[in-house]
Amino acid sequence: MRAPLDMSAFAELQGLLDKLAVFGAEAGGGVTRLLYTEPWRAAQLFLEERMRAAGLETRFDRAGNLYGRLLGADPAAPVVLTGSHVDTVRSGGRYDGAYGIAAGLLAVAALKRTCGAPLRTLEVVSLCEEEGSRFPLAYWGSGNATGVYGLEDGAGIADADGITLAEAMREAGFGLEAQTPCLRRDIGAFVELHIEQGIALERSGRRIGLVEAIVGQRRYAVTLTGASNHAGTTPMSMRADALAGAAEMLALLETRAKAAGDPLVATAGRLEAMPGTPNVIPGEVRFTLDIRHDEDAMLESFCRDTLAAFAAIARRRGLGFASRIWLASKPVPMDGGLTGLLERACLARAYSSRRMVSGAGHDAQLFAAVCPAAMLFVPSRGGVSHSPDEYSAPLHLQEGAAVLADCLYELTYGQEWQR
Amino acid sequence: MRAPLDMSAFAELQGLLDKLAVFGAEAGGGVTRLLYTEPWRAAQLFLEERMRAAGLETRFDRAGNLYGRLLGADPAAPVVLTGSHVDTVRSGGRYDGAYGIAAGLLAVAALKRTCGAPLRTLEVVSLCEEEGSRFPLAYWGSGNATGVYGLEDGAGIADADGITLAEAMREAGFGLEAQTPCLRRDIGAFVELHIEQGIALERSGRRIGLVEAIVGQRRYAVTLTGASNHAGTTPMSMRADALAGAAEMLALLETRAKAAGDPLVATAGRLEAMPGTPNVIPGEVRFTLDIRHDEDAMLESFCRDTLAAFAAIARRRGLGFASRIWLASKPVPMDGGLTGLLERACLARAYSSRRMVSGAGHDAQLFAAVCPAAMLFVPSRGGVSHSPDEYSAPLHLQEGAAVLADCLYELTYGQEWQR
Missing domain, CATH: 3.30.70.360 (Alpha-Beta Plaits)
Structure with missing residues (x-):
């Protein structure tokens, strides 16, 4: 139930988020990392490098989603996937999306370091787009991974400068035949860690939010x-x-x-x-x-x-x-089994938690259509997000990462799950 | 109490309004005649010509207000003045302002034709500006005539193109030392005929509105x-x-x-x-x-x-x-004596009338500070104004002109008034 990791596994979490925030950093402290722009590209290449350094096998798919894989003993078993999105809104913060990638990367790296190869393949993903801030379309990354979108959907959608999504994708070096197709048919579970973006956790004094449904x-x-x-x-x-x-x-x-x-x-x-x-x-x-x-x-x-x-x-x-x-x-319920697993992990670590509804949309709702999906939140100071003032305390960030790691450990190293 | 005029005196009223509407006419039927623009200048010159043709003595003052004078037997007696403003809002109608000038001109002309010289001097004025549509300042015409403004106030006020009121005035040929000063100290009464711009007369089925106060x-x-x-x-x-x-x-x-x-x-x-x-x-x-x-x-x-x-x-x-x-x-009450005179004129002609408050500002409120002032309204179809759809029926327009003429007759030819 609890991964054999101590909190030092997540000591560099804040540092990693700070490094990611350099890509698209603005004078006023905000981050603007729109799909297929240069800051976006640089952030993905930086993350690829970090995944490689952790010993993960990396690949980009045709849409620009970046995966880091830790191969399991049973390569035919469904893959356990964690991660979030690398893009931001205009003048956004350094936690929305980035946190789920950074924490997932550190969790997978630490599990590899400490426990070696898992039974089932474990992957972390840096999804290319969720916010819909450059093009009038959201969830481009998870949508392509789950088959809600196909790359051809990018042809008719243009940004404010009249550049189509398809053109921008090609200019960024994606959409090529030689690249891995986007659609994943091999995913057994998706777990997304995210900042709350609301004030419910802070107001109630709880440390972890367990998402029962996305509105x-x-x-x-x-x-x-x-x-x-x-x-x-x-x-x-x-x-x-x-x-x-x-x-x-x-x-x-x-x-x-x-x-x-x-x-x-x-x-x-x-x-x-x-x-x-x-x-x-x-x-x-x-x-x-x-x-x-x-x-x-x-x-x-x-x-x-x-x-x-x-x-x-x-x-x-x-x-x-x-x-x-x-x-x-439509509202999207999260998987009860996975959410129960996250709840037990909180109990085991004696982290207070609360079940809640996500009022914001997330990539997890796309994955929920094709596999069991779950989400956990950590507190956002003042409930502020999509703003340079977005902030979550380092301790809260590390606690969320630890619960995520526990869950991933159970799902990929445990004997019980999905036999 | 009733001027010795038959309604044929006002037969050409609609035609005169149609001719005035040519100056600043737009494709969609609207009229745009902003202060000191070419259509404005042309309209004033056209009116000057019509005043001369009627045998009135004309003059422009330094601000561009145009007066047509019918000299009275007693040149020292206070002048009776009627008229309204020649400017329009952008894409305005053909009645707002123009009606009071055209009807006043025909009334004075008919009185001269029929009755000869009055006891007291009678003038009709085409005030240069009321709407504040070109410059962020309203009542430039009546304001200068009554001393609320001086020409020097035009220096610091610019239109959307950065042209100051003072520059525009000089370019239109005004503001010259040689021209008549604006301030009038000789006015004994001001009577303004105007369309209602509201729907109260139409709804109540009355033909003449007697303005007790301007809000x-x-x-x-x-x-x-x-x-x-x-x-x-x-x-x-x-x-x-x-x-x-x-x-x-x-x-x-x-x-x-x-x-x-x-x-x-x-x-x-x-x-x-x-x-x-x-x-x-x-x-x-x-x-x-x-x-x-x-x-x-x-x-x-x-x-x-x-x-x-x-x-x-x-x-x-x-x-x-x-x-x-x-x-x-502040609210401006109209003169009770003059309003009573207008009310008696309506009674004598068996025109239904109602006392009312003007919800819109008018030049009469500027004159009210320096002399007895009164206003009368005729119905506006649907209460619409400041629009190409502004419309008042020819019969209503003529009735308003007849009541105005009765009032002017009493004030300038009558033995009783202001002795």
Whole structure:
């Protein structure tokens, strides 16, 4: 249940994260490492070198996912995979994604050093892309590894400069026939270690988050159409003020979301009021909705009832109402067996833990479609992420890595699992 | 009480408005005639020609206000002035401002034709600017005529191209020593005929609006500061969502404004939410408030109480709150004697009328500081103005002109007034 490693195995974790943060470092302390850019390429080559130095067998697949392999005694047994993504958002932090790769690499290296070859093959992966920050598409790395995407999907998607994903991939030296195909059919388990990016662990004083499910998400674009009119000569009773209607809707959204309770979250992140002139009543308002829950039925009913309530508000106010769904992902439960394994590892080390729902999407949800998948979180200071201020304490980072190592040890050296 | 004119005196009113609309005409039917531009200049020269043709003595003052004078038997008696502004907003209509000039010109011309010289001097004015559409300053014409502005105020104010008001004035041929000074000390009454720009007359089925007061206005810029955070990983209870706070404030604003009753109007015309990303909780929101009422005490208490309620909402939500006032004008009552004269003229012609408050600002409020001033409105179809769709029916336009003529007749030919 517990890997025969002491914490010195993870002593260099913070140093490794600091080195990774050099690739794409910005003056203000942020890191920008977008898919297929030079900082991205340099980070992957650096990681390849570190994997090799640890005695792992490395390879890039055609999409640019980097694997480091520790061959098991039974090469036909399903592979146990850990890792996360190497790309960042613009002006992101040094932990989101990078932590799961660095900790996985150190765990696999330490297991090799201490225990030699495992029964089952163990791999660490530095997935090429998860954030969707350069191209309007997320999970390019895990999506290609799990067959959700094929490389041909990169042809029609361009970045802000008009460069297609396919072009950028070729320029970075990928997408070649000679390279390993992306699709993995040999994975038996995927375990991803990540920073929480929320404040639940910090607030509850727990050290490890055990992810039971990754929320489903729905995103809508809502348009309200009223009548743009003179702010001075139009009495309150004769207005069709699209912004006043939006205000009533957003107040209701918040009330309904709070009433639904955790883990439901509902956010209007973008709102535009037209024409946007101080002395003109807004005739049109567009806003977005981002609604998440870990139960599909709850998500469905909340969205349906909220939009129906919005439509009723619009009708009463004489406003035109249109909503369009532009993103819908179902909730993804993590594997109960793997999560139980992680929980027992926390108990054995006497680390406090809590089961929780991930409100953010992760690569693990892609792997969950093709193999048992699990995730564990460590605390994010202040719940801040996607920011230069992203921070997790070195001790927390090492504890997460130790629990990951315990789990990987059980899965690849243990006699019990998946016989 | 009634001018000895039949309605044929105003038969060419629509034609004159159509001709004026040629200056600055746009493909889509709108009119853009900004201060000191070529269309503006052409319109003023056209009007000067029409005034001369009617036998009026014309002159431009240094700011570009155009006067047409019908000299009275007593040249020392205070002058009776009518008119409005010749400039438009961008893509405005053909009635706002232009109507008051055209109708005034036809009324004065008809009175001269029919009645000869009046007892007191009667003038029609085409004021150079009211809208503030080119330069960030409104009432340049009436402001200079009444001493609120001096020409030197044009030096520090530039349009979007960086051209100062003073430069534009000189390029249009004004601002010269040789020209008539702007300030009028000889005006005994100002009567302005205008389209309503609101829907009150149309809704109530009345033909003439008698303006009792022009509202006071206050405009504020409000900034709310919360915490921008991940829309998925931040529970509802741990948010400082600036947009949710703004929604609660705007809902309250509307409720309070409706409760206050007409003529109070309150509008948030512009709202920006930052960073404006669908999956990020807005950390900052800026919005504007435009609040109007015809009683200064009511305006003051409504603004004070509303901002206090906003501040309380912000405190409860843990949001930073700042408000800045950037425009404040007091309500301006119109002259009761002149308004009574207009009301009696409506009665004599059996035109239905209603007393009302002007929710928009007008040149009459500048003149009200230096002489008795009055305004009358005719219906605007659908309450639409500042738009190519601005429209008032020819019959309504003629009726307004007839009431204006009656009033001017009484003021300048009558034995009773201002002896």
